[in-house]
Structures are given as structure tokens and as C-alpha cells.
Amino acid sequence: MKTLRLERLGWIFMRLSGVVLIALIFTHLTVNLMQDGGVKAIDFAFVAGKLANPFWQWFDTALLWLALIHGTNGMRVVIQDYVLRPRLRKVLLTLLAVSTVTLIVLGTLVIFTLDPCPAGTPADLLPSFCPAV
Amino acid sequence: MSELGVVQSFTVTFIVRRFNPETDTEPYWQDFDVEMFSTDRVLDGLHKIKWDQDGSLSFRRSCAHGICGSDAMRINGRNRLACKTLIKDLDISKPVYVEAIKGLPLEKDLIVDMEPFFAAYREVQPFLQSTSKPKKEHHQTIEQRERFDDTTKCILCAACTTSCPVFWTDGQYFGPAAIVSAHRFIFDSRDEASQVRLDILNSKEGVWRCRTTFNCTEACPRGIEVTKAIAEVKQAAISGVRR
């Protein structure tokens, strides 16, 4: 612990990731909530359309990883501040770690394995570039 | 200062958080009406209570002018020295709330156990470590001396540490006062053990727990820019000491 200085690493990471997240999150929000139709325009076609583009794939991956690690490290601090009973603290920290790893793996898999034109789906639900069935 | 002119007196209500470990299971609030002058300080009010109304009221004090650090307490919800808080600076149309500082074990009335506070202080090695044995004094320029002037003012009153929300959580955080004491030596050109102190403060309960809430800076009766000192220690822990 002392030699690795993990707390320092975490502190620096919070700041670095924070700066990057600003760019990522605001782009994400603008694209998803502020274009025509706003939140109402979000559907499978929209998402799948975006994720077919490698730029958005990498963009979303960065967003996913950074936000989750940043948020998780933040939550770790909060738990360590307020949960003083050692057992409960351990349980919560483990839960936190497990859910973060799960979400990162799950999210990354989704981003890279999503088939934008799954067979047997009505065309009106799909991105416009899907070949007509 | 009543000799200095005709100063009017008025009644101030103090609401004091009392606790006597020998008879009480929980602290409770008690109010006292006290005749005060606007030039009086909160410490004078407490003395008037102790000397004229209830001798069992317990608090620490010594110098009565903000230099010994005995009487840090929470006055109207903020940490201050009772001897430096003038009645005229408070809104006396409302009662004045006085209670012990937060986060250290409550011993009696306004008295807390200071030992954990001093333990953190001792841990940062707050003393000059120098292997050079000058014939006379060490050489130090005016600029080098100025570099750590602010943090030499600390009177170890604990107003900062016990105003820190992070310290309140579990009392394990070194706390701003200990960091201030470390800062005073880390940035002293004569000292050779900066890295040792930085290693200590790099630990789990060290500087990284500070969330820049500035309560410490606001509370410091000596006007030390505590959060700035902490920020400088953080930077030193990342990229080395620049004196």
C-alpha cells in the first residue's frame, strides 16, 4: 500500500478521468438528449445505428470504463467514510467491486457484439442501413 | 474596556451543550441569561456563567487572547476560539449556542479528549531533522524563511481538524492540523526529512482524504491558509518538494 501509493493514484485518476469525462458525457448527452426528438428519439434503431460506427464504439467504451471506474472509486471513498462496521464495510465494498466488474464486462461485450440487424426483427425497428428482410 | 466610554450592557442568552459523565447518559442543552457588554467576548460570557451562576460548567482556557489554543469550541455552529469571538460580532437577538468541538471524545461540557489530535500531530514527525552541524546558525534566506511562514503560526487549537467533515466520519484521518505541522517542516529549507513525512501523508489516512471542503481554513483562528497548505503538500507528494 505504502509503496504503491494507491490513494495518490486514485486521487490523480479522479481528476484526469473527470476532465475527460466532461468531454465524453456532454457529447453523449447532446447527441442523445438534445438532437431532434430528444429522449423520445432513442430506440433500438438509434442505438444500434450508432454502435455500428467504430467511432461511437470506442467512444462509448471510454465513457463506460471511465465513468464506472471514476464512480466506483468515488463510491469506495463514500463507503469508507460512512460505513464504520468492518463486516458491513467489507460486504459493501465487495458488492461494489463485483457490480463494477460485471457492468464493465457486460457493457463492453454489448458494445462490441451488438448485431445492428438481428434476424427476424421488423424492419421499422431497425436502423435504416439494415438490408430489407 | 468599559472605562473607554459609556458602553451599554444587555442580556445575552447562552445555550450551552452540557454533559457530565458522572451523572448524565446523554448531553443536553441548558440556557443561561448573562449581562454582557458589546466589547465582551464569548469567553467572558462563559466566565460569567461559571463564576456567578453555575460553577460546574467546565471548559478550557488560558491566555484569553487567541494565542494558547485552549478554547476552541463550536459557537453558533462554527468552530472558533471563545476568547476571540466578540459578542458584537454575533447576532444577539438570538441565543448564542455553545458546544464542544466535534469528532473528539466528549469528556465534560465543553472539554474533549485531545489525545487523538496530538497523536496525529506526533505521527508526522513535527521536528527539524537536519544532519548538518553548522558552527553557528543554519543559513536560510529571507525568501526560504518566508516559504513556510504561514504554517508556523499554528497554535494546535484543533479548530480546523474538528471542523473537517472527513475527520468527523471515523476520526482516522490525520486532519488538517497535522498536515499543517508537516507542511511547516516539508517546506523548511533546513530540513532533510521531507520525503519521510510525505510518505507518511501518502498513506490511507493521509492528505488524499482531504476533500477540499475549506472548513479548516474558515475555522483557523490564526488565519492560516490551511487548504492551500494541504494542496501544496499534495503537489509535493506527486511531483516532489519545490521550496
Place this chain on the structure above:
Amino acid sequence: MPTVHHHEYDVVIVGAGGAGMRAAIESAPKAKTAVITKLYPTRSHTGAAQGGMAAALANVEEDSWEWHTFDTVKGGDYLVDQDAAEILAKEAIDAVLDLENMGLPFNRTPEGTIDQRRFGGHTRDHGKAPVRRACYAADRTGHMILQTLFQNCVKLGVEFHNEFYVLDLVLSEDKGTKRATGVVAYELATGDIHVFNATSVVFATGGFGKMFKTTSNAHTLTGDGVGIIWRKGIPLEDMEFFQFHPTGLAGLGILLTEGARGEGAILRNASGERFMERYAPTIKDLAPRDIVSRCMVQEVAEGRGAGPHKDYVLLDCTHLGAEVLETKLPDITEFARTYLGVDPVVEPVPVMPTAHYAMGGIPTNTDAQVLADNTTVIPGLYAAGECACVSVHGSNRLGTNSLLDINVFGKRAGRNAAEYAKKNKRPALAKNAESFVLDLVETMRTADGTESVAAIRKELQAEMDRNAQVFRTEESLKHAEDVIINLRKRYAKIGIHDRGQRFNTDLLEAIELGFLLDLAQVVVVSARNRKESRGGHMRDDFPDRNDKKYMQHTMAYKKGEKIDLGWKPVVITNYQPMERKY
């Protein structure tokens, strides 16, 4: 009944101010040492000292320790023991360098050495002109000394017993010769009694300014140590000499350092006149404190005081500029702003003399050993700092000489106490050594009389200000003595509110008042007996110094309820008494 604990140490030091901790730093590495203190060490009043610490380093201009010795002797109106003054001035240089090497952040010269400034009564070449001799750290020199000494105690792992009130000294008596064997203390947190058996005991308990109403001293400076010594039948020396510092904030007594005048501040009366020019044409505002205080009181008495009641004079710093005030005198600038609402940068500050420093105290020789009479040493018992009387300050202490005193003689006390403890076996304690304190505490804790401690203390303080302050006469002192005797009778009938064992500060204030009453009486009786004016002791009815009769130290002895007075010769080496002109 409180629990009684027993401890054994080679050296026990009572008090953790500058003198106590300097002693501990000497003694702790050599002998098993405990420091017993009623305050957390950093709360000690040494931390309030502002101006500086004198030493003829000659860093900024020519200086020598002989000149320093002369100034000390002359400043003390020749009642100084000159052998002690020589030691003080000579060892001053190492005392300052020791502190610097321990880490004290002194202000620096452009060359990077310790900077020095002027202070009252310190001159070049036997009075020719003011000299820059005071080493300083802004206007918190005492704060830095206290912190530095504490830091080094932490470094050495010195054992502190914090918030332990020593209430008794245990002496053994063998064929009429006394010997120290330990002390008994009351633990504030629990109400328990602690008996410390020790080979050497060092008293470093500071002053007793709280017998006056207007004082620069802390609430806790109640003269406990000196009072304990007194009650043990050990004499007290030169108790009539109390220093009234010229520049206390009017009405409050909070000190504005003489360093302000050292930097060029000027005292003015109501009409704006620089009145010190009239009294001390050569060094004007930088005359020694006794002289300046007297002149201020005289200005006010003759109707030239400022303010609505014409009851103070003004300290004018406005020409110094914000820069000097903020960098060299930041703390006092803040004091004036906080406590009087006066900004020294733009307006002069109301000031009046404030009870400041006890020149007298426990008689010691230059090895810091306590004396049972003019010459007999009490083995194993030492004293240093403001509670002691070596006497390096004579009848008036020069500014910056006390911080020096606590370092030079604190060091000597610590070193000698440790050496004594190494050479001698730990003496046996008397049986029931704790019984006096047990009894005292229990009587007080259950006291249910009708008199109030606060009221008696207030009356004592008011009386001392009225009749035993800067101007004294036979009549005023007689009045004060009668009042004190009466207050002592009332003190026997006090009542205590707090019946608890834990943090019973009510009980302790009562005990402290007992010491104050004892000492006030010694001060007044000694003062009545000295029918001359010298240094801090100014008799209106005997305005001149009388070397024929009074060129000697007062020695007060407790004989039952009576006070016997005797004399002790002054040690003169080089400087024959002369008229004191500045």
C-alpha cells in the same frame, strides 16, 4: 475518595513552559524524566511572548556580551546579581543558536543569518545608543520558542503528564536539612491523586500576574509553584518587584510588544506630544519598562491622558506603514483590530501599563538550585524561569531577557537535575506523602460555605490594581494588606459548586485562589518594607533610590501565619551602582 497512584522518576519537572521544556530536553536523554504540567505544553504562557530574545550575536551591528551584561544590570536598577547576569549574557549566544539548530524559524537578514532588532534598554557600549540585539520571529517569538521546544520534546519522546496539577512538594528533613523527594499532583481528568517520587525536582511553573486585574498574564498564571514553595517554608526573594509593561491594550491588559517601539512606534499623550522625549532624552520611547510605565501613569495623573476619560495614552504606529505592521508586527496589529476595533495602520492605539512579569520568586543560585536561606542549597530541588529569582532581572527585567532566562537557566536546571539524579540514590518518600493533597482536595470539593471564589478573586485583583500597582505608598500598601488579610478570612468560608471528580475546574480555581492570596500578601508586605523607589517598585512617598539601605534583595519567610523579612546581599562584580539615566 480519589484513587492514589505512585510513580518513580529520576527527574520530575513541574511546568511545561519554556523553562520546563528546555530543562526536559537536557534531562530526558540522560535520566528518566517526567514533565508534569497543568496545561497541555503548548498552552503555556511562554507562547504569548512576542518581541524577541536577546543575545549579542552581533549579526547586524557591533555588540558584545559585556554590553549586554551592563544593560541587564543597569536595567535592573543595580539590584541584579552580576555573576548571574554575566552567565545570562554569555550563554545567550549559545541559547539562541541551540534554538535555531532545533528548528526555530527566526527572521533572517539578507545574508541569511538571524535578524535582530532593537528593544528597550539594550544599548551599545554602555548606554551610548540603542543596539539591535533581540533575535525574533515576527512578533511571535515566544510562540516559536514554545513550539520548537515542544517539537524537540516530541522528538526525544519526553514523557508528559498533561493536565496534572502539582499541589504539593514533598521534602524530607534530616537534622534540619531539607531535601526534595517528590511532588504530589491532582489529575484534572479523573480527580485521582498521583505521587511522584523523584531524585531531582525542577520547578518551572511561571508567574503569578493574575493577582492583578489588568495583566498580560493568562488566567492560569496563578503562581501555584511559587505558592507551594512558600507553604513549605522556603523563602521568596524580591517579591515586591513586579513589572508593569507600558503597552497593554487599554482596559484589557493584552500586550502590545515593545518590539513595536523597537520598530519605531511612538507614545503620545492627548495633545499628540511625544512625552518620552521629556523623560528620557537619549533613548526616548525605548527606555526600560519601569520608567516608561511610570511616565505614562504620570501623564495621565497630570491630566494629559487621551480618550473620553483621559485615562490612557496612545501608541502611534501609523508612520510605520502597513508593510512593517503586517510583516513584522502582524499579531499585535490583529489584537488591536480584534479587541479594540482600532486599526494601528491608520490610528493610534489606546494603551496603559499592564501587570506583566514577576522579577521575584523562588531564590536560586546560578546552578538553578533552590536556596533555603541566603546560601544553603536544598539538595535535589531546582527552579527556573519566571517562578525563579536568580536574580538576573534585579528590580526590573529588560524586554527579551526573560525568553533568554528560561532558555539559559532552564537548560542549567535540566542538566544539573539530571546529573544530580545520576549521582544520588532516589530518596525515600515520607509515608502518606499524599495526605496533605488528599485532604486539601477533599475539603475543597465538599466546601459549602457562603463566600464565592470568583468574588474574592475579583476583589483581590481590583485592590492590587488600585493600591499595589505602578504607584505605591505606605498608606496604599497598608490598605492592600488589610484587604488581603480580610479576603483570606473570607477564603476560609468559600463554597464550591462542582462536587464531581472529573474535570473539576471549579475546585481548582478555588485552590489557585489560595496561592494568589498567599503570594499577594508576600508582595505587599515586601513592598511596604522597601521604603525606596527602584525599578518596578515605585514608592510615591519615597521617590528616590536608596542604595545605602536597600541595595539588597528582600527575603520573605513564612513563619506560621506571619511573614518575616530578611535581606540578602547583591553580588557585584564589575559595575558599581550609578544613577540610572537614559
Place this chain on the structure above:
Amino acid sequence: MVDTAARETRTVIRGTLYRGHEGMWSWVLHRITGIAIYFFLLVHVLDTATVRLDPEIYNTVMGAYKTPLMGLGEAGLVAAIIFHALNGLRIILVDYTKWGTRYQKVMFYVVLALWVVLMAGFLPRHLAHVFAG
């Protein structure tokens, strides 16, 4: 014995709330918003993951976001993110610049002002999307 003029009221037991200044309240908000965003993120990654299961399921799930209630919730989320992001920048400036600690209060009010401006730009559009059919 001295008389006791004291009135006793053995009612309230807790201490007062610490009356911190801008620095403390900005931290309280930062922490609350951080935690809120974290929990939203948990849910958000999961709901987005349903995109991998089946377009219809995803669209149903997204349907939930399109109700007025969720629309308001989203507004709150954006409010939180904007505050957290701006204040995060403030913290970084406090940490890394020489002048940051001295101007932290000013910066806090700048954060609030920018927050108001950004919200004023976002809210009408968003609410229009949510409520306009």
C-alpha cells in the same frame, strides 16, 4: 453559595448542524450528485444492455424513459451531472493552481451561474421533447 439563575431544558440532545461555508456545501452537493449519478449509471448500463437481447425488449425498456415522470427524473440527472462536472473542474483548479484556494468561493458562484445558464439552455428543449407528445 452563589445562586443559580439557570433554567434547565433537558430536551434537545443532538449538537447543531455545522454551519460550513461555500466550500462545505459545494462538497455536500458534489458528493450527493456523484452518488446519484453512480446509481443512475448502474441502471443505465443495465437497461442499455437489453439492446443486446432483443430490439423489442429494448424499445419497451426505453419506453419507460419516455414518460413525463422519467423525463423529470432525467432533467434532475442532467442537473446533477452539470453541477458535478462544473464543480469537479473547480476542485481540479483548487488542487492544481496556485490561486485556486483563494478564489474557491468565487469559483463556486461561477459554477452556480454556469449551471443556471446551461440548465436554462437545456431544460426548455428537454421539457418540450418530454411533454410535446
